[in-house]
Amino acid sequence: MIGGRLDDAQAAELAAVLKALADPVRLQLVSIIGAAGEICTCDLPALVGRSQPTVSHHLAQLVKAGLVTREQRGKWAWFRLRPETFAALRAALGGDTPPADARALTHAG
Numbered sequence: 001m002i003g004g005r006l007d008d009a010q011a012a013e014l015a016a017v018l019k020a021l022a023d024p025v026r027l028q029l030v031s032i033i034g035a036a037g038e039i040c041t042c043d044l045p046a047l048v049g050r051s052q053p054t055v056s057h058h059l060a061q062l063v064k065a066g067l068v069t070r071e072q073r074g075k076w077a078w079f080r081l082r083p084e085t086f087a088a089l090r091a092a093l094g095g096d097t098p099p100a101d102a103r104a105l106t107h108a109g
Contacts (some may be wrong), residue, residue, distance in 0.1 A: 013097030
C-alpha cells in the first residue's frame, strides 16, 4: 500500500486489513501488543476479559491480515506488531501525520 489513489488490488488489501481491525477486541489486542512491544498469548485473556479460544481466534485474524507476527516459544506463542503494515496503512490513508486532535477519532458518533 502506497499513498495516493488506490487501485483495485490495493483497495482490496486495505479493506481486508481494516476489516481485521474493525472489532473492539482486536483493537484492544493491537493496543496491548503495541504498548508491550511483545507479549505472550498466556497474558492476553485476562487483559481483554475473554477466553483463551476467543483470544486465539482474534489473534489468528490479526496474523492473517499481516498486522501482528506470531513466534512459538515452547508451549506459548508470542506476538508483536508488524510496524511495516501500520506504516503502509497510514500511508494508504493519507499520510503519517496524526490528526491535530486525536480525541476527534474517539468521540465520533
